[in-house]
Every structure is written in structure tokens, then in C-alpha cells.
Amino acid sequence: MKRIAMMSLITAAFVFGTPVQAAPEMMAKGEKLHADKCAACHMAAHDDKFYTSRVGKKLKTKASLNTQVQNCASNFNIDWFDEDVAAVTEYLNTKYYKLK
Numbered sequence: 001m002k003r004i005a006m007m008s009l010i011t012a013a014f015v016f017g018t019p020v021q022a023a024p025e026m027m028a029k030g031e032k033l034h035a036d037k038c039a040a041c042h043m044a045a046h047d048d049k050f051y052t053s054r055v056g057k058k059l060k061t062k063a064s065l066n067t068q069v070q071n072c073a074s075n076f077n078i079d080w081f082d083e084d085v086a087a088v089t090e091y092l093n094t095k096y097y098k099l100k
């Protein structure tokens with residue numbers, strides 16, 4: 001009985017699971033990738049306030065944030081897959097930008 005209840009919960013999560021919030025695993029992945037490769041410039045050189053100070057300025061959409069993350073990765077020879085770029089975009093967007 002318990003098992004059936006559990007199964008229907010899981011099924012419901014799949015069927016109705018349009019995530020409004022970023023998936024926690026994706027956030028964690030993005031945070032780690034950012035710490036490994038991006039923080040060298042963006043946290044040390046600019047510190048945490050860098051992103052906060054940029055919110056609402058140049059980048060107006062989540063797509064443009066994604067493009068900027070991709071550009072920074074390419075410019076500085078950081079060899080990421082699209083999923084990595086997406087995870088870091090999710091991380092920065094959830095933590096700072098909050099763009100649509």
C-alpha cells in the first residue's frame with residue numbers, strides 16, 4: 001500500500017513536474033563549474049558584488065545570459081558542453097539575475 005502511494009507520487013511528479021524552480025542538481029552543478037572556471041575572474045577580480053551590480057543592465061533575458069556565459073567560456077578557452085553552460089546560466093540566473 002505504501003509502495004503504491006509512493007509510486008503514484010513519483011508518477012505525479014513526472015506528469016505534473018514542470019519545474020518552476022531550477023532543479024537543485026543543476027544549481028549545484030552550475031555552482032561547482034562556476035567556482036572551478038569562472039570565479040577566478042568574476043569573484044576575485046570583481047568579487048560577489050560583480051553580478052549583483054550588473055543585474056538589470058546589459059543582460060535582459062535568460063537567453064542573453066546563456067549567450068554571455070557561452071562567450072566567456074569560449075573567449076577564455078573553457079571547454080564546456082551546452083549542458084555545462086546551461087547549468088552555470090541556471091546558477092547565475094537563480095542566484096543573481098532572475099531573468100525570464
Ligand code: HEC
Nearest residue numbers: 037038040041042054055058059068069072073076078088
Ligand atoms: C579571464 C577572465 C574571465 C573569465 C575566466 C570569465 N569571464 Fe566572464 N567576463 C569577463 C569580463 C572582462 C567581462 C566583461 C566585463 C564587464 O562587463 O564588467 C565578463 C562578463 C561576463 C558576464 C556579463 C556580465 C553582465 O551582466 O554584463 C557574465 C554573465 C560572465 N562574464 C560570466 C562568466 C562565466 C559563466 C564564466 C565561466 C565560463 C566567465 N564569465 C569567465 C572576464 C572573465
